[in-house]
Amino acid sequence: MSEVPSMDEAVSSGQGAPPLVIDIRGATKVFNPGKSNQVEALDEIDLSVGPGEFITLIGPSGCGKSTLLRLVASLIPPSTGTVQVNAKPAEQARLDRDYGMAFQTAGLFDWRTVTKNIELPLELMGWSRGARRRRAAEMLELVKLSEFANHHPSELSGGMQQRVAIARALSFSPSLLLMDEPFGALDEMTREHMQDELLRIWKETETTVVFVTHSIPEAVYLSTQVVVMSPRPGGIASVIDVDLGDRNASTRDDPAFFTKVTEVRTALRKVEE
Amino acid sequence: MPSTDTMADTDDPLVREHRIKQQAAQEQRRDAVVRVVRQTVTFVVFLGLLAGLYTGYKAFGQAIDDRQHDWAVVGSVLPRTDDLNMPPVSEIFGQFGETPGGQDQIYVKILFDEALFTLREAFAGFMVGLVIGMAIALALAQWRRLEQGLLPYVIASQTIPLIAIAPIIVIWGRKNFDVFPWEWQDWMSVSVIATYLTFFPVAVNGLRGLQSPRPENKELMESYAASWSQTLWRLRLPASLPYLFAALKIAATASIVGAVVGEISAGVEGGLGRRILREAFNYTTGPDRLFASVLGAAVLGIFVFLVVTAVERLVVGNQTQESTT
Numbered sequence: 001m002s003e004v005p006s007m008d009e010a011v012s013s014g015q016g017a018p019p020l021v022i023d024i025r026g027a028t029k030v031f032n033p034g035k036s037n038q039v040e041a042l043d044e045i046d047l048s049v050g051p052g053e054f055i056t057l058i059g060p061s062g063c064g065k066s067t068l069l070r071l072v073a074s075l076i077p078p079s080t081g082t083v084q085v086n087a088k089p090a091e092q093a094r095l096d097r098d099y100g101m102a103f104q105t106a107g108l109f110d111w112r113t114v115t116k117n118i119e120l121p122l123e124l125m126g127w128s129r130g131a132r133r134r135r136a137a138e139m140l141e142l143v144k145l146s147e148f149a150n151h152h153p154s155e156l157s158g159g160m161q162q163r164v165a166i167a168r169a170l171s172f173s174p175s176l177l178l179m180d181e182p183f184g185a186l187d188e189m190t191r192e193h194m195q196d197e198l199l200r201i202w203k204e205t206e207t208t209v210v211f212v213t214h215s216i217p218e219a220v221y222l223s224t225q226v227v228v229m230s231p232r233p234g235g236i237a238s239v240i241d242v243d244l245g246d247r248n249a250s251t252r253d254d255p256a257f258f259t260k261v262t263e264v265r266t267a268l269r270k271v272e273e
Numbered sequence: 274m275p276s277t278d279t280m281a282d283t284d285d286p287l288v289r290e291h292r293i294k295q296q297a298a299q300e301q302r303r304d305a306v307v308r309v310v311r312q313t314v315t316f317v318v319f320l321g322l323l324a325g326l327y328t329g330y331k332a333f334g335q336a337i338d339d340r341q342h343d344w345a346v347v348g349s350v351l352p353r354t355d356d357l358n359m360p361p362v363s364e365i366f367g368q369f370g371e372t373p374g375g376q377d378q379i380y381v382k383i384l385f386d387e388a389l390f391t392l393r394e395a396f397a398g399f400m401v402g403l404v405i406g407m408a409i410a411l412a413l414a415q416w417r418r419l420e421q422g423l424l425p426y427v428i429a430s431q432t433i434p435l436i437a438i439a440p441i442i443v444i445w446g447r448k449n450f451d452v453f454p455w456e457w458q459d460w461m462s463v464s465v466i467a468t469y470l471t472f473f474p475v476a477v478n479g480l481r482g483l484q485s486p487r488p489e490n491k492e493l494m495e496s497y498a499a500s501w502s503q504t505l506w507r508l509r510l511p512a513s514l515p516y517l518f519a520a521l522k523i524a525a526t527a528s529i530v531g532a533v534v535g536e537i538s539a540g541v542e543g544g545l546g547r548r549i550l551r552e553a554f555n556y557t558t559g560p561d562r563l564f565a566s567v568l569g570a571a572v573l574g575i576f577v578f579l580v581v582t583a584v585e586r587l588v589v590g591n592q593t594q595e596s597t598t
Contacts, residue, residue: 109507
């Protein structure tokens with residue numbers, strides 16, 4: 001009889017449901033609490049993300065999607081509630097370097113070559129020079145920029161810089177990739193190209209991705225799940241599953257794609273009211 | 274550099290775009306050489322024009338002086354242009370090759386040796402000022418409160434007249450600075466004065482530089498759980514270099530000014546400052562020597578500026594612009 005609970009536990013955390021990569025429960029975030037400029041950024045967020053998912057956070061500006069991403073990254077602590085990454089507190093996950101992060105600006109270090117930029121996290125983790133070089137070369141191959149290994153960021157176009165930033169974020173093979181509007185500053189053509197590149201990399205590396213955007217087609221094209229957020233205070237309005245199979249050139253013209261775009265747009269309209 | 278062949282058969286629009294940029298960069302490098310040549314030529318032409326202007330004005334004034342009785346009013350309004358007030362350019366430059374009485378060396382060699390003496394004072398002061406300035410910048414960057422509290426005093430320190438503190442520092446140096454393991458010499462007091470002028474621009478610009486990384490760069494380092502010193506060495510210090518070098522150019526020339534003025538007001542023998550003071554005393558017997566020695570100080574100032582610029586090229590290179598996306 002006494003073995004029953006442990007059996008239960010084994011079932012629930014075993015084969016039945018794979019362990020969650022992100023598990024957020026009742027998280028709220030209040031900036032400047034108790035002061036005149038107090039802002040309730042997030043209210044009662046519950047969100048769980050399984051391994052290998054590609055989820056997008058979308059919502060009007062000021063809905064706290066970037067704040068939510070930073071809670072997961074443990075760059076800011078939640079005011080209340082818990083944020084768990086890989087079944088441990090987000091803070092610990094950050095210290096264990098469980099995730100890589102990419103920002104709206106590539107944020108490459110101008111004084112380092114492309115290779116040295118990709119090596120940056122590996123340096124901080126104490127990898128040997130040889131291992132760093134090898135991994136940076138692999139990553140450059142992954143993002144198809146091998147011939148630019150010794151260039152400086154200022155010599156690359158915006159799209160190429162973002163690819164280097166993605167290579168840097170993935171260089172130490174984190175299980176989770178956090179992206180904060182990484183393609184926001186790119187022109188439409190480059191952006192679509194980068195989306196395809198990202199999906200290819202996602203499949204090759206089997207990383208879990210959390211992606212912040214304010215573009216509806218981008219969200220639908222990339223994700224397995226679109227999380228629609230509402231503003232003031234930020235909350236999750238709805239979660240829309242997207243199942244469009246393998247994306248390719250024709251996906252963007254697929255009626256199913258447009259149906260999903262409309263569904264997300266409708267959800268966003270409701271949120272705005 | 275990838276060959277044009279491998280780049281031609283790429284179907285990647287980003288790579289193709291890059292090729293165009295690459296070509297532009299090559300042209301930029303060619304332009305750089307042209308620029309250096311043009312700058313040098315401009316500088317020489319400018320110097321020539323300056324000498325011409327000086328000589329022309331002198332000739333003009335002389336012509337007026339010659340008919341002083343006709344144009345009494347104009348003659349007394351214009352500054353005097355005789356050889357005592359404005360020695361001819363040829364005499365000033367000729368002075369470099371001459372051997373002053375009681376010396377066994379030509380003047381330019383004497384100036385060179387004294388410039389080295391002043392340079393040593395200035396360099397020692399500059400280096401100490403660099404360290405102190407960066408230490409202050411780091412402390413201010415680390416503790417925001419300190420910035421509000423301490424910065425006004427750092428600024429106030431620069432309003433104390435140099436001429437007032439120079440003798441004090443020399444007197445302290447002779448009497449009180451025996452705590453150091455080496456014997457304190459007067460030129461070191463002059464270095465302290467140079468330090469005093471150097472640390473300020475370094476502290477102010479160093480602080481701006483250390484605070485210059487964009488928020489996402491700081492977040493990036495935090496996301497890697499980077500330590501304070503890792504963030505300092507890999508992000509904040511490299512990011513501060515362009516700011517720092519802007520300050521170092523000012524600081525380098527200021528350290529020369531500090532050393533020259535320090536020598537004069539502290540009465541330290543052996544450098545350009547003392548030379549200028551002595552030539553000023555002997556002005557009536559050799560005005561061209563004062564002009565020549567002042568030129569020497571100017572050349573020294575330009576020299577240290579160019580040295581800092583060259584070090585900047587080596588350390589920072591030309592990757593400081595752009596890359597904003």
